[in-house]
Amino acid sequence: MTTDSLTISNLTAGYGDVTVLWDIDLAVPASGITALIGSNGAGKTTLMRVISGIVTARSGAMTWEGRSIFNQDPSAVLRAGIAHVPEGRRLFGPMTVEENLLMGGYARDCSNADLHRDLEWVYEVFPKLRERRTQAAGTMSGGEQQMCAIGRGLMSKPKLLMIDELSLGLSPVMVDQLVADLKALSGEGLAIFLVEQDVATALELAEVAFVMDRGRIVRHGSAAELAADPAVQEAYIGSMG
Amino acid sequence: MSKYIILGVVLVGLAAAPLTGDTYLMRMATLACMYAVMAASWNLIGGLTGYPSFGTAAFFGLGAYTSGILATLGVALPVSIAAAGVVAFVVAAIIGFILLRLKGHYFAIATLACVELLREIANSATDLTGGGMGLNIPRNADLGIFAEASLFFFAMWGLLALTAVVCLVVERSKIGFALSCIRQAEGAAEMIGINSTLYKTLAFALSGVFVAMAGGVYASWVHYIEPGDVFDILLTIKPVVMALIGGVGSSVGAIVGAIVYIAAEEVIWRNYLDFSSGIIGLTVVGLVLFLPHGLGSLHLRLRGKAVTP
Numbered sequence: 001m002t003t004d005s006l007t008i009s010n011l012t013a014g015y016g017d018v019t020v021l022w023d024i025d026l027a028v029p030a031s032g033i034t035a036l037i038g039s040n041g042a043g044k045t046t047l048m049r050v051i052s053g054i055v056t057a058r059s060g061a062m063t064w065e066g067r068s069i070f071n072q073d074p075s076a077v078l079r080a081g082i083a084h085v086p087e088g089r090r091l092f093g094p095m096t097v098e099e100n101l102l103m104g105g106y107a108r109d110c111s112n113a114d115l116h117r118d119l120e121w122v123y124e125v126f127p128k129l130r131e132r133r134t135q136a137a138g139t140m141s142g143g144e145q146q147m148c149a150i151g152r153g154l155m156s157k158p159k160l161l162m163i164d165e166l167s168l169g170l171s172p173v174m175v176d177q178l179v180a181d182l183k184a185l186s187g188e189g190l191a192i193f194l195v196e197q198d199v200a201t202a203l204e205l206a207e208v209a210f211v212m213d214r215g216r217i218v219r220h221g222s223a224a225e226l227a228a229d230p231a232v233q234e235a236y237i238g239s240m241g
Numbered sequence: 242m243s244k245y246i247i248l249g250v251v252l253v254g255l256a257a258a259p260l261t262g263d264t265y266l267m268r269m270a271t272l273a274c275m276y277a278v279m280a281a282s283w284n285l286i287g288g289l290t291g292y293p294s295f296g297t298a299a300f301f302g303l304g305a306y307t308s309g310i311l312a313t314l315g316v317a318l319p320v321s322i323a324a325a326g327v328v329a330f331v332v333a334a335i336i337g338f339i340l341l342r343l344k345g346h347y348f349a350i351a352t353l354a355c356v357e358l359l360r361e362i363a364n365s366a367t368d369l370t371g372g373g374m375g376l377n378i379p380r381n382a383d384l385g386i387f388a389e390a391s392l393f394f395f396a397m398w399g400l401l402a403l404t405a406v407v408c409l410v411v412e413r414s415k416i417g418f419a420l421s422c423i424r425q426a427e428g429a430a431e432m433i434g435i436n437s438t439l440y441k442t443l444a445f446a447l448s449g450v451f452v453a454m455a456g457g458v459y460a461s462w463v464h465y466i467e468p469g470d471v472f473d474i475l476l477t478i479k480p481v482v483m484a485l486i487g488g489v490g491s492s493v494g495a496i497v498g499a500i501v502y503i504a505a506e507e508v509i510w511r512n513y514l515d516f517s518s519g520i521i522g523l524t525v526v527g528l529v530l531f532l533p534h535g536l537g538s539l540h541l542r543l544r545g546k547a548v549t550p
Contacts, residue, residue: 052432054428054431054432073436074436075436078432078434079434083432084432086432090426090429091429092421092426092429094425095421103433106418106433106434106435107435156433
């Protein structure tokens with residue numbers, strides 16, 4: 001249960017002359033939900049982009065299921081089983097929902113039948129998407145777009161799904177819905193690693209969490225531990241009473 | 242389906258030009274085919290992939306000179322034209338690999354600079370290109386006016402047919418979907434495993450190939466080229482306008498747009514000699530204002546439907 005599938009050590013990365021991530025050490029378990037929390041500009045998104053190969057790291061090591069995926073290109077990381085749902089959804093707006101989902105399977109070498117079986121599975125996870133299958137993705141509500149983005153990630157049949165800013169811009173009702181859906185997916189054996197600015201939601205959803213501040217991992221532990229930690233409460237949750 | 246019918250009608254319609262025996266009409270049809278090749282090629286990178294290239298003239302001139310120089314060395318026309326395509330593919334792939342990390346206006350300006358750069362090279366490499374004196378391209382044989390007009394018409398027409406088939410195949414292929422994902426959200430395209438650098442470069446290289454081959458046919462057709470003629474900035478601008486007229490993103494639209502543009506330009510030029518560029522300019526402005534998605538969206542506009550790009 002506690003085996004780690006993704007391990008990162010001494011990772012340093014940045015853009016141009018600016019270093020954003022300093023000496024990151026982090027391990028994501030092979031199952032369950034792991035959260036990465038921290039304030040704006042802490043480097044959470046950059047860390048996800050380094051893992052999925054979109055940003056090149058300067059130094060360090062990164063292994064996935066025992067093999068190095070350090071500075072591999074994004075399609076290789078995706079094929080290895082890590083899918084990335086980007087911040088702000090980034091759907092292919094004019095394409096239909098179904099086309100967006102099918103594009104999620106772009107990198108796979110599988111038959112059409114397999115692809116459509118997985119499409120059915122995504123529609124079972126998110127029945128709303130089935131209703132909207134022929135609608136242009138860009139015309140849906142934020143929550144439906146987030147479902148579509150997660151569904152697109154699922155279409156690559158990942159073992160680890162990384163979600164950047166799950167709740168950004170969504171209504172509380174929609175966030176509750178997505179939290180329930182993610183718990184169900186996690187129950188099916190999918191490992192989930194999410195960045196979430198709403199720390200209370202993140203710690204409620206996740207089993208393990210890492211706290212980032214100014215480019216470093218400053219705390220980590222079980223979600224319950226962190227939720228009880230006065231420093232975390234003061235910095236990120238505010239007065240919970 | 243209807244776009245295949247439109248394409249078929251256009252190609253058959255153009256092929257009827259030699260039947261009239263009118264060499265003026267054949268000259269117009271040859272020009273229309275040439276610009277249609279360029280507009281459809283531009284659509285691959287500018288319309289489908291969303292990178293507004295202003296480098297069309299660079300590849301036209303490159304092809305014209307490659308094929309022209311080979312012709313002076315006695316190489317046969319089909320070989321020299323194929324060579325122009327190969328050279329353009331390689332050069333465009335190199336330029337594209339470097340420049341396609343720029344976006345929008347920056348990419349447009351950088352590709353525009355390539356036109357100037359190649360023109361200067363053609364101007365100064367006097368030994369090879371004849372410099373500003375231009376380059377005379379020998380005739381294959383004395384065929385007579387009509388036979389020669391037919392030869393070059395069918396060369397351009399064949400090139401257009403080839404370009405149209407390749408563009409349609411690309412649009413419908415897995416690569417085409419990847420290219421339109423890159424246009425819509427390049428970051429997300431990377432995240433679903435599309436190698437955007439590879440596909441963008443491929444699209445740019447492919448958009449150079451047929452333009453260069455058209456340049457090669459053009460050089461043999463007019464028998465004389467000089468840098469200011471084949472690296473003319475209008476050769477960059479017109480295909481973009483044609484694709485806009487037809488509706489950006491559709492290769493059949495670009496082809497129809499080219500024919501409409503060439504016909505309109507000729508009619509306006511004949512009737513309003515002094516003010517012809519002004520009228521063409523106003524026509525384009527009117528089109529952008531009232532039919533921003535091009536002729537391809539006309540049927541939707543007439544039925545009062547919303548147009549999604």
